[in-house]
Amino acid sequence: AQSVTQPDIHITVSEGASLELRCNYSYGATPYLFWYVQSPGQGLQLLLKYFSGDTLVQGIKGFEAEFKRSQSSFNLRKPSVHWSDAAEYFCAVVTTSGNTGKLIFGQGTTLQVKP
Amino acid sequence: NAGVTQTPKFQVLKTGQSMTLQCAQDMNHNSMYWYRQDPGMGLRLIYYSASEGTTDKGEVPNGYNVSRLNKREFSLRLESAAPSQTSVYFCASSPQATGHDTQYFGPGTRLTVL
Numbered sequence: 059a060q061s062v063t064q065p066d067i068h069i070t071v072s073e074g075a076s077l078e079l080r081c082n083y084s085y086g087a088t089p090y091l092f093w094y095v096q097s098p099g100q101g102l103q104l105l106l107k108y109f110s111g112d113t114l115v116q117g118i119k120g121f122e123a124e125f126k127r128s129q130s131s132f133n134l135r136k137p138s139v140h141w142s143d144a145a146e147y148f149c150a151v152v153t154t155s156g157n158t159g160k161l162i163f164g165q166g167t168t169l170q171v172k173p
Numbered sequence: 174n175a176g177v178t179q180t181p182k183f184q185v186l187k188t189g190q191s192m193t194l195q196c197a198q199d200m201n202h203n204s205m206y207w208y209r210q211d212p213g214m215g216l217r218l219i220y221y222s223a224s225e226g227t228t229d230k231g232e233v234p235n236g237y238n239v240s241r242l243n244k245r246e247f248s249l250r251l252e253s254a255a256p257s258q259t260s261v262y263f264c265a266s267s268p269q270a271t272g273h274d275t276q277y278f279g280p281g282t283r284l285t286v287l
Binding site: 062067090092094099100101102103104107109148152153154157158159160161163164165166 | 177213214215216217218221223229231263265270271272273275276278279280281
């Protein structure tokens with residue numbers, strides 16, 4: 059069965075430092091992958107998504123992610139973190155049945171930003 | 174543009190009570206979803222509606238029922254609440270249920286069952 063693993067439950071970085079959040083997926087075919095962000099007390103917002111093509115995907119708020127099939131990974135990166143990036147981040151993969159696709163979410167990674 | 178709205182924002186129930194969580198979207202989307210979020214478990218799909226008039230079970234449907242009232246509205250009902258249903262509930266919508274479309278989420282309902 060398809061699954062997503064986010065190995066890091068909690069990450070703390072200093073403001074201005076670079077960030078990488080890890081995501082590993084299990085899926086037989088070419089996966090459709092997403093990163094969502096959840097600010098405190100809010101719903102989820104899409105950061106970026108990958109379906110095919112260029113393996114480096116650009117998203118909103120200066121985030122990017124790289125799809126690496128050989129490593130079954132889709133890690134999220136940002137060169138310089140801002141205090142407003144403190145949030146919970148979710149990686150997700152689409153599982154399909156017939157014409158219907160559903161999202162399978164990872165456990166989430168909470169990002170804390172130190173001033 | 175309101176997007177996806179959910180009511181109520183907070184609710185406390187006693188074991189055995191019933192309640193309905195309401196969700197509405199104004200983006201003319203065909204597909205709608207209900208998730209629950211528990212610490213350390215990410216979001217898990219409870220039920221979804223690929224299109225008006227259809228509903229299907231997701232990963233954790235036990236103890237819940239849903240109604241797709243019309244294209245805009247998708248409600249989640251707990252007939253007899255249990256402490257295990259204490260969670261944050263999110264409604265989402267997307268243009269289609271192919272999985273390729275972005276899902277847009279509401280702000281959530283925090284439910285506590287005593």
